[in-house]
Every structure is written in structure tokens, then in C-alpha cells.
Amino acid sequence: MVAAGTVLGMGTILAYGDHRQQATEVDAPESTPGPPFPVFTRQEVARHHSEADRVWVTYGSDVFDVTDFLELHPGGKSKILLAAGGALEPFWALYAMHKQEHVLELLQGYKVGELSPEEPPQPTPGDPYAEDPPRHPALKINTLKPFNAEPPSELLTENYLTPSQLFFKRNHLPVPVVDPATYRLHVRDARGRTLSLSLRDLKRNFPKHKVTATVQCAGNRRAEMNAIQNTNRLGWGIGAISTACWGGARLRDVLVHAGYKPSDEGHVSFEGLDKEPNGTVYGASIPFKKAMDPEGDVLLAYEMNGEELPRDHGFPLRVVVPGIVGARNVKWLAQISVGPEESKSHWQQKDYKGFSPAVTWDTVDFSKAPAIQELPVQSAITEPCPNASITPGELTVKGYAWSGGGQSIVRVDVSLDGGKSWHVAKLAGEEQAPGRAWAWKLWQLEAIVPPGTKELNIVCKAVDSNYNQQPDKVGPIWNILGVLNNAWHQVSVSVGED
Amino acid sequence: MVAAGTVLGMGTILAYGDHRQQATEVDAPESTPGPPFPVFTRQEVARHHSEADRVWVTYGSDVFDVTDFLELHPGGKSKILLAAGGALEPFWALYAMHKQEHVLELLQGYKVGELSPEEPPQPTPGDPYAEDPPRHPALKINTLKPFNAEPPSELLTENYLTPSQLFFKRNHLPVPVVDPATYRLHVRDARGRTLSLSLRDLKRNFPKHKVTATVQCAGNRRAEMNAIQNTNRLGWGIGAISTACWGGARLRDVLVHAGYKPSDEGHVSFEGLDKEPNGTVYGASIPFKKAMDPEGDVLLAYEMNGEELPRDHGFPLRVVVPGIVGARNVKWLAQISVGPEESKSHWQQKDYKGFSPAVTWDTVDFSKAPAIQELPVQSAITEPCPNASITPGELTVKGYAWSGGGQSIVRVDVSLDGGKSWHVAKLAGEEQAPGRAWAWKLWQLEAIVPPGTKELNIVCKAVDSNYNQQPDKVGPIWNILGVLNNAWHQVSVSVGED
Numbered sequence: 001m002v003a004a005g006t007v008l009g010m011g012t013i014l015a016y017g018d019h020r021q022q023a024t025e026v027d028a029p030e031s032t033p034g035p036p037f038p039v040f041t042r043q044e045v046a047r048h049h050s051e052a053d054r055v056w057v058t059y060g061s062d063v064f065d066v067t068d069f070l071e072l073h074p075g076g077k078s079k080i081l082l083a084a085g086g087a088l089e090p091f092w093a094l095y096a097m098h099k100q101e102h103v104l105e106l107l108q109g110y111k112v113g114e115l116s117p118e119e120p121p122q123p124t125p126g127d128p129y130a131e132d133p134p135r136h137p138a139l140k141i142n143t144l145k146p147f148n149a150e151p152p153s154e155l156l157t158e159n160y161l162t163p164s165q166l167f168f169k170r171n172h173l174p175v176p177v178v179d180p181a182t183y184r185l186h187v188r189d190a191r192g193r194t195l196s197l198s199l200r201d202l203k204r205n206f207p208k209h210k211v212t213a214t215v216q217c218a219g220n221r222r223a224e225m226n227a228i229q230n231t232n233r234l235g236w237g238i239g240a241i242s243t244a245c246w247g248g249a250r251l252r253d254v255l256v257h258a259g260y261k262p263s264d265e266g267h268v269s270f271e272g273l274d275k276e277p278n279g280t281v282y283g284a285s286i287p288f289k290k291a292m293d294p295e296g297d298v299l300l301a302y303e304m305n306g307e308e309l310p311r312d313h314g315f316p317l318r319v320v321v322p323g324i325v326g327a328r329n330v331k332w333l334a335q336i337s338v339g340p341e342e343s344k345s346h347w348q349q350k351d352y353k354g355f356s357p358a359v360t361w362d363t364v365d366f367s368k369a370p371a372i373q374e375l376p377v378q379s380a381i382t383e384p385c386p387n388a389s390i391t392p393g394e395l396t397v398k399g400y401a402w403s404g405g406g407q408s409i410v411r412v413d414v415s416l417d418g419g420k421s422w423h424v425a426k427l428a429g430e431e432q433a434p435g436r437a438w439a440w441k442l443w444q445l446e447a448i449v450p451p452g453t454k455e456l457n458i459v460c461k462a463v464d465s466n467y468n469q470q471p472d473k474v475g476p477i478w479n480i481l482g483v484l485n486n487a488w489h490q491v492s493v494s495v496g497e498d
Numbered sequence: 499m500v501a502a503g504t505v506l507g508m509g510t511i512l513a514y515g516d517h518r519q520q521a522t523e524v525d526a527p528e529s530t531p532g533p534p535f536p537v538f539t540r541q542e543v544a545r546h547h548s549e550a551d552r553v554w555v556t557y558g559s560d561v562f563d564v565t566d567f568l569e570l571h572p573g574g575k576s577k578i579l580l581a582a583g584g585a586l587e588p589f590w591a592l593y594a595m596h597k598q599e600h601v602l603e604l605l606q607g608y609k610v611g612e613l614s615p616e617e618p619p620q621p622t623p624g625d626p627y628a629e630d631p632p633r634h635p636a637l638k639i640n641t642l643k644p645f646n647a648e649p650p651s652e653l654l655t656e657n658y659l660t661p662s663q664l665f666f667k668r669n670h671l672p673v674p675v676v677d678p679a680t681y682r683l684h685v686r687d688a689r690g691r692t693l694s695l696s697l698r699d700l701k702r703n704f705p706k707h708k709v710t711a712t713v714q715c716a717g718n719r720r721a722e723m724n725a726i727q728n729t730n731r732l733g734w735g736i737g738a739i740s741t742a743c744w745g746g747a748r749l750r751d752v753l754v755h756a757g758y759k760p761s762d763e764g765h766v767s768f769e770g771l772d773k774e775p776n777g778t779v780y781g782a783s784i785p786f787k788k789a790m791d792p793e794g795d796v797l798l799a800y801e802m803n804g805e806e807l808p809r810d811h812g813f814p815l816r817v818v819v820p821g822i823v824g825a826r827n828v829k830w831l832a833q834i835s836v837g838p839e840e841s842k843s844h845w846q847q848k849d850y851k852g853f854s855p856a857v858t859w860d861t862v863d864f865s866k867a868p869a870i871q872e873l874p875v876q877s878a879i880t881e882p883c884p885n886a887s888i889t890p891g892e893l894t895v896k897g898y899a900w901s902g903g904g905q906s907i908v909r910v911d912v913s914l915d916g917g918k919s920w921h922v923a924k925l926a927g928e929e930q931a932p933g934r935a936w937a938w939k940l941w942q943l944e945a946i947v948p949p950g951t952k953e954l955n956i957v958c959k960a961v962d963s964n965y966n967q968q969p970d971k972v973g974p975i976w977n978i979l980g981v982l983n984n985a986w987h988q989v990s991v992s993v994g995e996d
Contacts, residue, residue, distance in 0.1 A: 287932065289932075289933070354908075354909075354961065354965045356909060356911050356920055356922045357911070357920050358911065358919070358920040358921055358922055359922070369908065369909070370908055370963060372965060373963075373964075374963075374964040374965075375964070375965065376964055376965045376966040376967065377966065404964060405964055410852075410867065410868055411852075411854060411867070413854050413855070413856065413974075419974055421856070422854055422855050422856040422974070423856055424854045424856055424857070434785065434787075435787070461969075461974070463852065465868060465872075466871075466872040466873070466874055466902060466903055466966075467852045467870060467872075467873065467874045467982050468874040468875065468964075468966045469874065469969045469975055469984075470969065471959075471967045471968065471969050471970055472969055472970035472971055472974065473970055476911075476917055476920070476959070476970065477967055484965050486967075
């Protein structure tokens, strides 16, 4: 097994050719000599977002028609289309191989105009979401307010560590505006007093610990459940899952500092700074045992992928609970307390629980199901995309696989015929200690599609170190909350002429 | 949730009527006054094992034709048929409510003959299995030598703790003959010396610990895999799983005594006294972390269900590793050692591993799959039996559910229509601490079968505390070793006239 970066990144980088070694980094586009160009507004550019309407993009103040470049893009047509009608900068910021002189020269050949100076959009008065941060344009938005969005599947497994800007964002409420200088974390200690810790206290008084961990929303892949019977909840695709390297203080160290002992019991409750208009704050809890486990790796994280935690991910401090459902990884952390009961919050008591498909809103008894903590084994196909048209010959199928509770992925089976026959995929990912496999494995299968094939029904299923496997179909695990969809993921593609 | 004994045992006991309180225990049948009876050999009795041939049973030296009693049996016709053609004693030993005067009186009414005195069967000379212990006649035998047998599904969930005589037996080799007085357990200590512990040492020097734990063979339900493509391995039904209360010394305590520290790493290897003709002994290993975990509950057991460990279950000492596949629960324990590697035995390295359905004997690479330790979530239907004929009206569906690694069962869904619609079953079982749910849950669903129904396709699937679920179909998890079948269990029954 080799490092993910090697397998999954190199192809794209090398495809840009021999200039790689000698390339000079170029930080800003130069103005292009040439004829005077027509001037367009961003709205006009945005109308050119498909091959039928021509594909336009902007870089700096220049406008380019890259329609004829689509098939030539070394990273593939589908990826350049993600920027169609908008700016290239957010994508090039993620994929630094674009910042080379010859790439810019190539781009200038497609210039068709220049941008007109514009007014920035005005915020709606009284909008509680007015202070939400800017987001990456590639994100597929589920709801804008609160902001819930996922990376497109074409980008999801391009990197082992998901770039923070593309990391799925699951907000329940407006993003709080926090001044890091005055921010305090409140911890109820073992004697009932409240400790007040500044960011500086957390950084100076507790060792910094780094953990690479995948976070998954319980609603990941809900769209497939909604297709069977609508749950009227966020229709997540396969992207409500991402992986980052988190840095921060161990929750265990802070709890010990607050006087708790490993032999204590109960639950650790978290409250966020994100608030409903009535003052209700987001809250959740995890078992004390997980919080205190020296191998549990629960963090109070102030860093994500080596940088300061972004606002959408909980700036200045969030909980990261490896192996546990996203909902317990409380962002914009305000308060920690320990007690015999789970958090009383709506999100612990009346949401994020699993029910039988037989249970309806008329019969549901929330007290009967445990709050989701560790998640079951999961996998999905990120390439090709559903309904893509492919050609016979070599086909690369890519995806991710992950399991909760620190269980590692030991195998991914892939079928090209709807589950009749199977192939074993190649796995890539960082080495992880047994029982502490907090991060996903990326996987890849190289297959040959024989001429004459009309369509493929691609299926994947993963096996974790407990030899748990994924259920076959979505219907029998459908539930009113639309959570915990870990059925086989299926992608149908049509095969055209060679 | 109520104790299993209450729910699942009481019905049968009460069905014997009001005599229960006043009943006198009767230990031996009295000779019956009456006409002189014909004399039969046991072989002649054995021919009467079905309704077509009349159902005969023996008790003491009397022979009874109970064909006309079958429908009257309070425990159900299917259970009395288990004794057809043989002796009642082994069954009555398990179900003590039979040992009452009025039951014997009732039986005498069916007397048809007496047994002739017989010679006991002679052992085959040179048979390495000649010293194997006697077994309960209700067991369904897979192979006689070595002895591999499971309880019939009708009896499997009659008791929360499986009676030791009915507990599934999975022997790889002949049962060793061990003198408890001279028996020694050898433990390689942390300094490389060998400690020698007698049974008395183990009982006197280490606290006795009791754990109720389910043990499941990795091959449980292999028959369903063999039906798809024969693996040529033991065709276990749904009964290669049983539950007992085990008593013994904690392995952890013995390892600490031998100088090991909780921070040590690696694997704990076990060797049995059971030997192949070439001297190879049975062996297996578990992670050191599991062995040393204060909440791992790994035992060196000398007791089973409150009695001395039976010979088939490892007398005088066996390992019980709660939550872990049966193969690591080494019986007739001879030696314990700790090292950086897993056991080198065939059973650790070349068996009890899971593979993709795509892997064949030509392509298998045993080094690529981890040795099975914790097992995935499992459930099965014990009543009604496959192809039973039932009548419209009330129907009781019963079964078991269990998951490895201490995960508890949080729900069992039951379908009567092949998985189209589902019902939530009632669970029964002992309370277990979170993460230490070592024993199964028994479950029951009371359903109404509407008149006019022709057949039912009964399906069950369980959900564990990680919200892992069972895969739907056997085919996609089939593997060359025929292990780890935890697909939905399905039982089809026909519905006759009311």
C-alpha cells in the first residue's frame, strides 16, 4: 500500500508535462497585449456555464471562452466544468499546478473579453446569516441559510486530506462571529466550578496533538433515501463526508486538568456559540469513556489542515471526536460539562437516531433508539459520475471507504454488473494504529470495458476490520430521519462508441 | 425489557397446568402394573421416528408410542419429535417440568412395550476418537469424528443460557483425556521463563470472575453459503452459536502475575492439548490489548453454567474471549505465550479469514486478509422452522441476535413478506454494560396471519449499537472458506387451512 498522494495526485501533476521542474510560480495574471476586448458583467459570464451556451471562466479581470479546451484539460473535462460561468481562482488555489507561466499563456489564447467593474452585492438588512463567511464556488449547496454544502464527487477523492474550503459544511444555525482575543471556553470542573480558558491557555497549557480523522454527517447519502420516500430533510449526496488533519488540545488533558478521573462515568456535553433566535444553542454529548480514552484521540481543535480553523468549521475552537458521527463534533465550542445524562439538546434527544423502516412520525418513540455515536461501515463511488457517458477500454473507478469507531477498512469490492460479479479494489491511505483508524481509505479499480458494452451498473461495498459489511439495498434501511444510509452505492453509466 | 427466563420459559411451564405448585419430583419411573408387554431392542424403537412410522420413545426400560400425544404436547409437536425413536431422559434432564407425577402417569397411558437388555456398543480398536465423551441425542451432527454438532433450532432459544449439553460443539481433533490432578497450564512469563499452574493454583490464587458470553463459530450459517456454491466445509445451520455463563480466572490477572504490563503490545497465543497424529496442536491468538483490557472480560474458564467445564467444552480449562470468534476461545488449554506476532497455527494463518466472493482457491493470498477476531452483527429465526406448515391466526416468530466486540443489539426488524414491510421485534436478555454486551438478545414477534394467506417468507435483520446492519443476500458475501455469513436470515413456511 502506498501513500494516497502518490497514487492519486501524481497523474494530474505529471499530465501538465515537462515544464513542471522549470516552472516559475506566477501569482497574478499579467495584462495581455492585443485588440481591445468587449466588457462583460459577472452575470453575463455566469450565463455561459455549459457546452451548449459556451463555457466561460474568469481569471483576474479577464474573461475566457474555454469551450474548445474542455477535452484538452489534463485534469479532465468534468473538473474544469465545475468553474464554468465563474472565476478560476478558487480552483487554482486548491490545485497549485495551475500557477505556472505556460498554463497562463495557454489560457490567454482563449481570452474573449474583460470584466466590468462591479458593485459588491449588498447584504439583506436584518439577515442573521449576513455575517456568514464566503464559500468556495465548487460546493454543491443544499441550503444557503443555514449553510449546508458538500464538495462535488469529482473533487472529493482528489486529495486524501480534503482541502478545508471543499470540506463539507453542515451548519445548523448562522456562523457565530467570535473575537479570538476575548473568546473563552467554559469548563464545568469536577467540583462544580466553571473554569474559563482562553485560546492562549489552551495552546500554551496543553500539549498540541494532531489527528487525521474523517468526519461524516449521519445524513450522508440521504438523497438516495429521499428518492424512495421523501424525508423532507437535507438531500445530501455522497459528499457529506471529508477528511482533515486536526490539531489541538486533547479533551482528555482538559478534563484531567478540570479534576476528572479516568474511572468517572457518564457523558461529556458540549454547547456551541451558534444560537437560535430564541437563544437555544447547539448541543451534543459523547460518552465520558470515549472522551477520556487515551487512545480515543478526542480533540479540542484550533487547527485544520495546518491552518487556523476556518469560520465554517468552528473558529476558534471545535470538538473533533474521531470515529463518531459529525453531529457530536460540536463547532464554535462554548462550554463543556460532565454528568450522568446525555445532552438534553434536541440534536441529541430528538434527532440523529436510527429507526426501523416500520416506524412512522405517528409511532416514533425517540426514547427507544440510542443516539448515534459510532457509525457503520460506509463506501461510495466518486468516479465516474452517475449517468456519465464513457467509452470502451480502460476505466478507472474511484471512491472512498470508512467505518466508525476506529475500525479500519480491510477491503472494498467493486462490481460493474450490478452485484453479480466482484473485483477487489486497491486501497490507499495513511497507516493507522489498530482500533484507531479514524480516517478513510481511498480506493481505485482499473477495469477494462469490452467493446459492445452498452451500460455499466457500478456498485461498491466495503468491509471493515470487524468484518461488518454494507447492506445491499436502501429501502430496508430507510428511516424517517433519513440517516445512516450505508447501503451499497450504485452508479450507472452508459457506454458509447469507442 | 424483561428477563428472558420470564418471557421465554414461563409459557411452557404454565402450560403443564395447575399441578405445578403441588407437583412432587419423581426421579425414576415406577414399573407399571398391566398386561405383559412385548420386548423391543433399541434398534427396533429407533425405526419409529416419524408420524408415518409411528413415534416411539423410551423412558427407563419402557417403550411408548406417543404418536397420538404429539398434538397434545404442551411444548409443541416439533420438540417432542426431537426425541422420536430414542430416550426421553436427555430431554427431560433439560426441561425439569417433565419430572412430575402427573406427566409420568400420562406417559404410562401410551406404553406399548419394554426394552430388551442390550450389550453396549464396542469401541473401534485404534480409534483416536474412542475416548470422546457421550453427547446429547438432540444435537444435529455435522461430523462425528471430530465431533461437530449444533442444537436443533427449536431448542436453541428456549433458554437464554444454552444448556451445556446442547451448546454447539466444534472440535477440530479428538477430545483429550486430561487428569485434573496432574494438569498444568504453562505460561511463558515476561522474562521468558515458563510458569506451571495447577487447577488448584488457578482457583486459589486468582479471583473467580463470571461472564455471560455468547460464542459463535465463524462458520455459523455456512449451509446457506454451501447452497449457493459448495465450500466443502462443515454445513452449519443457524445453531453454531450458543450462550453460557462462564466462570474462571481473568486472563489479565494471570498475565499480570506473569509480569506483563498493560502497556505491553502484541498478541497472546494459546495452544490446546488437542493434537493431530503428527503432534500438531490446535492454536490461536488474540490481540494483547483485548487480553489485558480490564473491561475485556477474557477468562481462563473452568466452569460453564455453574458446573465443571464439560469435556467437549475444554475440560479442565479453556479460554473464553467475549465478543471474539469461537476459534480463538481455545479449549483444553495447555500453554499461553505473548509475542509480537499472531499465532503461527494453521487456524490463525490459513483459516478463519474473510475474502471477497471474487477470490478463488487459485488466487487466494492468506496474508492479505486479517484473522477474524470481532464478529459482525448477526441474527436468525429459530421458530418457525423452514418449510413448516402453519395455520392462519396468531403466529409467534422467535430468534436470536448478537454482535461481536461487545456491541449490543438495539433492534431486530422482522418481515413476513420477504423484506417488503417490517415489524420491530421484542427483545429479551440480561442487562449488559455499554461496550460489554457479550451475550445475545433473544427476540420474539407476535403476528397475525390473515386467513387466505398461502405462504410467508419470514426475514429477520438486526441492528447493533454502532448501527451496523446485516447485508441482505448471501451471494455477495459468499467466500471460499464459507465464513462470516451474516446475511438476512430467511424462513419460508406454508399456511394451511385454519
